[in-house]
Structure formats: structure tokens, C-alpha cells
Amino acid sequence: MKIVLISQNASPGLLIFRVDFIRYMVLSGHSVYCFALDYTDESKAVVESLGAIPVDYKLNKTGLNPIKDCIDTFSLSKKLRKIKPNVVFSFFVKPSIYGTLAAWLAGVPRRIAMLEGLGYIHTPSKNGMSLKKRALQAAHGVLSTLGYSVADEVLFLNPDDPNDLSRKSWINQKKIRVIGPIGLDLEKYPFNLLAKSKPVRFIFIARLLAEKGIFEYLAAARIVKKTYADAEFIILGGLDSFNPTALSESELQAVIDEGLVIYPGHVSSVHEWIANSHVFVLPSYREGFPRSTQEAMATGRAVITTDVPGCRETVIDGVNGFLVPPWNPDALAQKMIYLIEHPLELKRMGEESHRIAVEQYDVHKINPVLASIVTGETQ
Structure with missing residues (x-):
């Protein structure tokens, strides 16, 4: 198969958190394309040494500009259309949403999203949730509803995250799977x-x-x-x-x-x-x-x-x-x-x-x- 991994960053996203998985998939005979936002020549060389193919793409990691996010999503879908992968596996908060949407637009047959954590906006402080965080949670809920509606499966590492996200969004419960830790060597x-x-x-x-x-x-x-x-x-x-x-x-x-x-x-x-x-x-x-x-x-x-x-x-x-x-x-x-x-x-x-x-x-x-x-x- 042609497998595309869409990460937020090269390190730690790919070269620490996913390095063993990349190696395993390559040794299993798959062609693995690793998308990241911040590649350097050195990090690309490391990905290539694993037998995978590094690919640059654009996505504002923290921005809230919907027009720019739409432009970046369409641009990403064009890259995917050229590769014609069998599967797109996207992780981290924004890539899991926009990467999945881009894969759907590109006609990729299988689309997997993974949230390794709900991130800063769902993390309470001692004084509870600020109004800003609550507003961001609402926006994240809408985007999650949209993005994960076209995912085949949505993976979580702990049971609290899907429960908390489901309070802010609608996700088909049949798609949700809690897989536990990604593990380490x-x-x-x-x-x-x-x-x-x-x-x-x-x-x-x-x-x-x-x-x-x-x-x-x-x-x-x-x-x-x-x-x-x-x-x-x-x-x-x-x-x-x-x-x-x-x-x-x-x-x-x-x-x-x-x-x-x-x-x-x-x-x-x-x-x-x-x-x-x-x-x-x-x-x-x-x-x-x-x-x-x-x-x-x-x-x-x-x-x-x-x-x-x-x-x-x-x-x-x-x-x-x-x-x-x-x-x-x-x-x-x-x-x-x-x-x-x-x-x-x-x-x-x-x-x-x-x-x-x-x-x-x-x-x-x-x-x-x-x-x-x-x-x-x-x-």
C-alpha cells in the first residue's frame, strides 16, 4: 500500500513519536510518505534513512483564519491526489481534522484520524476554563464534527478524550476507538x-x-x-x-x-x-x-x-x-x-x-x- 502520515512537525511528531511505526510499515512492504510542516535537510535525511519519503506541506498550526485553512486544505489535497495513497493517517489536533478533509477531497479510500491529546484548549487551569478556552472549544467542536465525519476511524489514547470532545462535537460513536499508548522501544x-x-x-x-x-x-x-x-x-x-x-x-x-x-x-x-x-x-x-x-x-x-x-x-x-x-x-x-x-x-x-x-x-x-x-x- 501507499501510506501517507500527516504530522504537525518532523520532530517529535515523526522522528520520535512515529519513528518505530514508520520503520515497521516500511519493513512490511508499504510505501510510506511522511508529511510535516517544518522539515530541515537533516530531518528529511533521517526520514529517508528509515526508507520513507518526506513531503512538505502548509498548515497554520495555531491560527484561526478559516480562509487560509481552506486554501491549505485544498493545497494538501492536490499533493495527495498526485500520490494516490491507499490510506491517509493524520495526527495532532489540526492535521487530524484538515488532513482527513484533504484526504476525502483527494478521494483517498481510507482515512484515519488520531488525537494524541485534546491539547491546551481542553486543559483546565486551577481557576477553571477561561472564556477564551470555551470559545476555542466550541470552534474545535464544529471543526471536529466536520473533519471526523469523513474519517473511517477516529483514534484516541485515553477514554476521557473522546468523552470530553463528544460534549463539544458530534462524532459517530462507531468510529471512535481508544487504543491506549503508542508505545516505545x-x-x-x-x-x-x-x-x-x-x-x-x-x-x-x-x-x-x-x-x-x-x-x-x-x-x-x-x-x-x-x-x-x-x-x-x-x-x-x-x-x-x-x-x-x-x-x-x-x-x-x-x-x-x-x-x-x-x-x-x-x-x-x-x-x-x-x-x-x-x-x-x-x-x-x-x-x-x-x-x-x-x-x-x-x-x-x-x-x-x-x-x-x-x-x-x-x-x-x-x-x-x-x-x-x-x-x-x-x-x-x-x-x-x-x-x-x-x-x-x-x-x-x-x-x-x-x-x-x-x-x-x-x-x-x-x-x-x-x-x-x-x-x-x-x-
């Missing part, structure tokens, strides 16, 4: 024993945004250090100066100078930092099915995360970690202190995390299932 995230001789080290891996829980993480770290000054708190993630909810560069530097956190900047091996930590912490307000948590679990680390969509799917409370309420640094700090005071729990919960990862996150088990959904072929 467990060989790249091998189980590592805990470093018992070191102070307990907590690690946060995400963009440094309010909705990822960075401010709750910092507040909890400050509470913990009042009692356990030698506890260490790592932050891996990039700053986003254009996002109004982001941790600013000056705020980050202040907590570094205070000695509250360790921030190494860009790192080439995330797995090494996870392996040298004891507990993975993600106090996010909402996720699809966080890859960073999967990586930490595969490595064999206890997890503290929030009881919200996407995050709650990764932790069995009290088994491989803890679920805490969102926006609650006191509750987060309490669980951190518990793990410091009960080191045997770190080992037990880490082993449980690894067991769950092996059972549920192995991409070599997941890829054949996803491929059968995308192509419509039975396994």
Missing part, C-alpha cells in the same frame, strides 16, 4: 537498578509550562527541602518564551541560583538522567498518554502524577506510584516525602512500573495492532 529504555547510595532524586521531564505542572513541582520541592535538604530535584525541558503560562528564563535562573533545582539544559540522553533518578514526577493538568512517563516506567522508576486524563492511565495508585490532585503542591510534597522515608517502596514501585511497561508499552506488540487499524487489514 523498550531496548532503548532498559531497566536500571536504583542508586541506593545517593540522595533521593526526583525528575520532571516536560516543557516548562504551567499546564505541565512545573509550578507545582517547584512549590513541592521547596516544601520537601525544608525537611530533607539533601533531596534533589531535576528539570529537563525547554523554555517557551512565547507562551504566557511558561516559566520565564529569570524565574528558572532564580530557582537554580537558590539551589532548589538542577537544570542541565539540553541533554542528549534522557534515559541516563532517568536512570540516575529515583522518582519520575509529572503534575500535569492533562495529557494524551505521556511518553515521558512510559520511558520512566520502562527504566523502572516510581511515578507521581496527577489524577487527570492521560496521566491516571499510567499509575495504579499505591502500586507503581501515586496519583495526586492537580494544582496541589502540598499533596505532591507529601507523596515525595513518603518515598524518601520508605526507600523500599522506591524499589517495589519501580519494579511494578517496569512490569507494566513490558506488558503494555512494548512498541513491537503495539505496531502490528496499529498497522492493522490503519490499513484496515485483519491481523
Whole structure:
């Protein structure tokens, strides 16, 4: 078959989240075309090294100009018409809608849309949903109704997302499928024993945004250090100066100078930092099915995360970690202190995390299932 993947970006969209799937589809004998908005010569070369074909296209990732979106959709449909694919598989919020519409306009026989998370506009803050977010949700609902009406299947990673989106849009329930995590190559995230001789080290891996829980993480770290000054708190993630909810560069530097956190900047091996930590912490307000948590679990680390969509799917409370309420640094700090005071729990919960990862996150088990959904072929 000719398979088209329509992503928002080359990385992480294709070259991290989809790289194993691309490789699997190519090795299965399919011709794979990878569409992205931000290709460089280097990222195109990586796609080509996988045996796939990189293709540029245009779509405003965050804009709300319907005329421009229509023009971009028709332009995309022309590219698809030239390729004549059997299947178009589109993911991320806007590509899943407009990519599916473009595939329908191009007469593509099979059209699969996937939402890996509902994104910023469906993520509440401590003060609830703003009027702006509610307006954007309404607009997203209308577009979802339109775009997914011509999809053969609409895939979600957790059960909360289709339920919440269905309150804002109409989607044929027979088309909806919750598939769980996309998975990862467990060989790249091998189980590592805990470093018992070191102070307990907590690690946060995400963009440094309010909705990822960075401010709750910092507040909890400050509470913990009042009692356990030698506890260490790592932050891996990039700053986003254009996002109004982001941790600013000056705020980050202040907590570094205070000695509250360790921030190494860009790192080439995330797995090494996870392996040298004891507990993975993600106090996010909402996720699809966080890859960073999967990586930490595969490595064999206890997890503290929030009881919200996407995050709650990764932790069995009290088994491989803890679920805490969102926006609650006191509750987060309490669980951190518990793990410091009960080191045997770190080992037990880490082993449980690894067991769950092996059972549920192995991409070599997941890829054949996803491929059968995308192509419509039975396994």
C-alpha cells in the first residue's frame, strides 16, 4: 500500500513519536510518505534513512483564519491526489481534522484520524476554563464534527478524550476507538537498578509550562527541602518564551541560583538522567498518554502524577506510584516525602512500573495492532 502520515512537525511528531511505526510499515512492504510542516535537510535525511519519503506541506498550526485553512486544505489535497495513497493517517489536533478533509477531497479510500491529546484548549487551569478556552472549544467542536465525519476511524489514547470532545462535537460513536499508548522501544529504555547510595532524586521531564505542572513541582520541592535538604530535584525541558503560562528564563535562573533545582539544559540522553533518578514526577493538568512517563516506567522508576486524563492511565495508585490532585503542591510534597522515608517502596514501585511497561508499552506488540487499524487489514 501507499501510506501517507500527516504530522504537525518532523520532530517529535515523526522522528520520535512515529519513528518505530514508520520503520515497521516500511519493513512490511508499504510505501510510506511522511508529511510535516517544518522539515530541515537533516530531518528529511533521517526520514529517508528509515526508507520513507518526506513531503512538505502548509498548515497554520495555531491560527484561526478559516480562509487560509481552506486554501491549505485544498493545497494538501492536490499533493495527495498526485500520490494516490491507499490510506491517509493524520495526527495532532489540526492535521487530524484538515488532513482527513484533504484526504476525502483527494478521494483517498481510507482515512484515519488520531488525537494524541485534546491539547491546551481542553486543559483546565486551577481557576477553571477561561472564556477564551470555551470559545476555542466550541470552534474545535464544529471543526471536529466536520473533519471526523469523513474519517473511517477516529483514534484516541485515553477514554476521557473522546468523552470530553463528544460534549463539544458530534462524532459517530462507531468510529471512535481508544487504543491506549503508542508505545516505545523498550531496548532503548532498559531497566536500571536504583542508586541506593545517593540522595533521593526526583525528575520532571516536560516543557516548562504551567499546564505541565512545573509550578507545582517547584512549590513541592521547596516544601520537601525544608525537611530533607539533601533531596534533589531535576528539570529537563525547554523554555517557551512565547507562551504566557511558561516559566520565564529569570524565574528558572532564580530557582537554580537558590539551589532548589538542577537544570542541565539540553541533554542528549534522557534515559541516563532517568536512570540516575529515583522518582519520575509529572503534575500535569492533562495529557494524551505521556511518553515521558512510559520511558520512566520502562527504566523502572516510581511515578507521581496527577489524577487527570492521560496521566491516571499510567499509575495504579499505591502500586507503581501515586496519583495526586492537580494544582496541589502540598499533596505532591507529601507523596515525595513518603518515598524518601520508605526507600523500599522506591524499589517495589519501580519494579511494578517496569512490569507494566513490558506488558503494555512494548512498541513491537503495539505496531502490528496499529498497522492493522490503519490499513484496515485483519491481523
